[in-house]
Amino acid sequence: MVKRVVIVGAGPSGVLLAHYLLRRDDRYYVELYERRSDPRTVAFSQSRTFPLVLNERGMKALSKLDGILAAVKAVSLESTGSLNHQKNGKTQLLGRRKPLLTLNRTQLVITLLKTLTEQYNSDRLNIHFDHQCKEVDFETKTVTFENTAANSRVEVTVDYDLLIGADGARSQVREQFLSTKDFELEQKYIPSAYKSIFVASEGVTSLKPGYIHTWRANNGILATLVHDINGSIGGVVSFPHKNNTIANLSTKEEVSQFFADYFPEIAQLLPESEAEAFLNRPISTILKIRCNRYHHGESVLLIGDAAHATSPSLGQGCNASFEDVAFFDQLLDEYSDNIAEAIAQFTLRRKPDTHALVELSDYAFPLSGKLLFFELFIRLRTAQFLHQLFPKYFSPSLFQLLSETTTPYSEILNSHQGWISKVKQANEKFLQTQH
Numbered sequence: 001m002v003k004r005v006v007i008v009g010a011g012p013s014g015v016l017l018a019h020y021l022l023r024r025d026d027r028y029y030v031e032l033y034e035r036r037s038d039p040r041t042v043a044f045s046q047s048r049t050f051p052l053v054l055n056e057r058g059m060k061a062l063s064k065l066d067g068i069l070a071a072v073k074a075v076s077l078e079s080t081g082s083l084n085h086q087k088n089g090k091t092q093l094l095g096r097r098k099p100l101l102t103l104n105r106t107q108l109v110i111t112l113l114k115t116l117t118e119q120y121n122s123d124r125l126n127i128h129f130d131h132q133c134k135e136v137d138f139e140t141k142t143v144t145f146e147n148t149a150a151n152s153r154v155e156v157t158v159d160y161d162l163l164i165g166a167d168g169a170r171s172q173v174r175e176q177f178l179s180t181k182d183f184e185l186e187q188k189y190i191p192s193a194y195k196s197i198f199v200a201s202e203g204v205t206s207l208k209p210g211y212i213h214t215w216r217a218n219n220g221i222l223a224t225l226v227h228d229i230n231g232s233i234g235g236v237v238s239f240p241h242k243n244n245t246i247a248n249l250s251t252k253e254e255v256s257q258f259f260a261d262y263f264p265e266i267a268q269l270l271p272e273s274e275a276e277a278f279l280n281r282p283i284s285t286i287l288k289i290r291c292n293r294y295h296h297g298e299s300v301l302l303i304g305d306a307a308h309a310t311s312p313s314l315g316q317g318c319n320a321s322f323e324d325v326a327f328f329d330q331l332l333d334e335y336s337d338n339i340a341e342a343i344a345q346f347t348l349r350r351k352p353d354t355h356a357l358v359e360l361s362d363y364a365f366p367l368s369g370k371l372l373f374f375e376l377f378i379r380l381r382t383a384q385f386l387h388q389l390f391p392k393y394f395s396p397s398l399f400q401l402l403s404e405t406t407t408p409y410s411e412i413l414n415s416h417q418g419w420i421s422k423v424k425q426a427n428e429k430f431l432q433t434q435h
């Protein structure tokens with residue numbers, strides 16, 4: 001019998017899961033509900049979008065579907081390393097053996113949606129934009145959505161055989177788990193908030209294409225910029241949310257002065273119009289999420305950020321979400337599409353890695369401290385060098401393991417526990433000094 005799957009959230013993980021399920025012959029009929037409007041038809045505001053970096057993990061999950069990795073590559077740029085810009089104008093290069101892909105999050109979702117609707121019609125797939133999940137009833141196996149496009153705020157209730165919560169860090173589906181026995185949730189704002197930034201790109205020679213460009217100030221403020229395939233250059237400025245330096249900027253002149261003081265190279269690329277746009281963009285905060293299980297009963301599963309949102313410092317969230325999807329597909333194979341078994345196994349076998357990812361994302365990067373950054377840089381360069389010379393005896397560096405391999409996150413955490421504990425202590429100390 002065809003199983004009716006309701007996926008809440010058409011972000012990267014929800015849309016990729018629709019691809020994976022629909023490829024399993026005609027065993028699944030998919031209804032995808034998204035609270036936002038269709039990104040293919042609505043011009044997206046730059047306020048909440050940001051560049052994403054896809055690594056080996058994300059690319060591997062995409063490559064298992066015919067033509068999808070190629071479609072994503074067609075809207076991405078390759079990046080062969082990170083260039084850390086220092087105040088004296090010099091740069092430190094952290095090269096990569098395997099190139100990463102950089103692209104805009106909204107562009108990634110548009111590409112996944114386009115390839116999905118080109119392949120499947122309404123006999124197997126229905127997508128409902130402007131539908132916000134309001135309530136889930138596990139007893140009757142129904143979900144209620146409000147149609148936010150219609151002025152009347154019409155509500156629709158639909159039933160499911162399998163419900164997937166792919167609705168991000170503030171998941172409404174996960175909210176319903178809170179009323180179930182023995183469900184534990186830890187949710188916490190990470191210490192850093194961020195604002196998107198877009199700089200002038202025409203004729204810019206100071207930022208080499210093909211690299212992720214970063215600048216760090218000593219007070220925990222970090223700027224990241226990457227080139228987009230459309231020719232623009234954008235990124236984020238992240239900062240400890242207890243530090244009011246950015247929140248207190250009140251005129252475009254103050255914004256320009258802030259960049260001149262902290263990131264002079266960026267200041268030179270910041271037209272007045274962007275200084276004003278930056279001022280008006282909201283500050284976004286980021287939740288980190290840890291749950292003790294990702295499934296409920298025999299028919300509900302959380303994936304992606306809904307299950308394990310993390311700090312974006314390592315650029316792993318979307319990659320890990322894609323790994324979730326490929327792993328769930330593998331479980332459906334292993335358990336011959338027995339959903340109850342597959343979702344229970346998902347919790348059991350995926351949790352050690354996703355919990356490890358949350359820890360790694362919090363503490364792989366120091367928030368401050370010149371000496372620690374220097375130590376990190378030396379550790380990474382030495383590990384890369386030794387691994388290149390004697391691959392049998394020396395494992396790749398921490399960041400190579402994270403981005404250039406699919407080594408389970410729990411193994412990476414175990415083998416780098418010393419560094420993680422050291423940064424944890426330093427970060428906690430640094431945060432106590434922030435007001």
Ligand SMILES: Cc1cc2nc3c(=O)[nH]c(=O)nc-3n(C[C@H](O)[C@H](O)[C@H](O)COP(=O)(O)OP(=O)(O)OC[C@H]3O[C@@H](n4cnc5c(N)ncnc54)[C@H](O)[C@@H]3O)c2cc1C
Binds near residue numbers: 008011315320
């Ligand atoms: C600044 C920043 C930079 C990042 N950089 C990287 C990076 O370089 N690499 C990387 O791998 N990851 C990165 N991440 C993390 C990455 O964006 C997330 O891990 C990824 O988007 C998770 O995908 P998702 O589909 O699970 O959730 P989301 O992307 O959050 O998508 C959830 C979807 O559900 C919808 N939704 C929410 N609530 C409802 C509801 N009630 N009803 C219906 N729909 C709903 C939302 O509108 C959204 O479309 C970054 C994150 C941030 C904030």
